[in-house]
Amino acid sequence: MINKFIFLIQESFRSLLRTKIPSLVSSLAIAVGLFIVSIAYCFYTSFQYLTLDFKDGYNVEVFFNEEFSETEAINAFNSILLMDFIEQGDFINKNQAAQIFKNEFDEDIFQLIGENPLPYSAIYTVSDLFKNSESLKEVTDELNLLSSIDLAIYEKDAIIKFDNLLSNAMTFIFVMSFFILLIAIFFVSNTIQLVIYSKKNDILTYQLLGATKSFIKIPYLIEGMLHGLFGAFISIILLLLLYNFIDYYLATVLILRNLNFNEIIFLNVILGMFLGFLGSSKALSSYVKD
């Protein structure tokens, strides 16, 4: 069994060396596909961190019952803190509210109306799971039902716009990646089909000599995976060059954060070999039949 397998691996390398130009074309097609998908992945990763930063501002502002004393307001504040969807909160007493008023409107409320009618309030940060527009609406609706609260609000419009932007960007990235990978599979499949077609008489000889379907197919499947592996290698080189270029020349303009290069290398290698395997399988299904 092992002897057979070693022979089949040797056959795949032999076939690869015999078809250098088509193999190179196939590998380049995979390399381009992997390169673009890797860039999309890097953008996705960076975008995720950007959205996490932005989502730190997904807060709910709560105004407590205006007849509450400070103690009653603090009790209400603490009881809301215990709710599942709340991560943390900041209590704002009347003096702090007045200061915020002054910072925003550049007016001293005491001087304006002689007293401080501003209610006790709090700003709550919701848990990560609830940092989207639908969940925030539900949270706000639930808080508005509480008798201790006069009003609970969040920045609805900005959050909805951002969520839509994020959703559209992710959809675009995934759809584009999917089609690019399909094209890469098509290239590999076509190359392997050409190789198999040129070898159809040899394949017939193999069948007449008693070779099983797997004996015939395995070298081509391995060859496809080798195309994928070489493609991954080319893609990784290009990505490294691009990364160094961005890091050196565009660091002030474009910040690539938290990129795990080992992850990207792993993704390229596995995806490349998988694409190669898929392309070969598709080609073989047409030619190696009963």
Add this chain to the structure above:
Amino acid sequence: MLEFQKVTATYKKNTGIFDISFELNAGEMIFLMGPTGAGKSTVLKAVYSAIKINAGKIVVDGMDLTKINQYQIPFLRQKIGMIFQDFKLLNDRTVLENVALPLRIQGMPTQKIYEEVNSTLSKVGLSNLHNSYPLELSGGEQQRVCIARALVKKPKIILADEPTGNLDPNVSDEILDLLDIFTDSGSAVLMSTHNFPLIKPRKKRFIELSNGRIID
């Protein structure tokens, strides 16, 4: 070794073989004779299951071919040596690699493969050509390579489909001499040919076919 029992195998309504019965024993050589289209190749194809039979039974070394499934066909073919008129050699492999191929398919260790191949090549008189490529060889030499490839796995049955069809008479005689030698070692040979003058002096059994039927 090989038994046909009232075998019928058809491609279309009146094309194929009909009601064929014969036996081939160990160490025996039978010539299948007849003009082009008589059904000689169809008989051979039925033995290595390249076509399905419509009626009757074929038994190869105790194995009833009507009872095997498609996944068993490669293993049947591994037991049969086959020689073709057009040689069917792999032109990008050396003589040694071509002859070694059946043993590679069986998964034999490399060292043993080289021993068996070298032994077989010397039997067919091609020891000095093991590193040559098929296209560098004459027709007779290529057919010897084909014979060596068939013999290297020590089959019990050898099927030869017009092995001398592309060769001149002197070379054809040499090829038949080789096949004769291997019947002496117990292999059975079933060979199709339309060249009666070639086989007449051999004094072997022959089965004459016409329009897919045996002529008594």
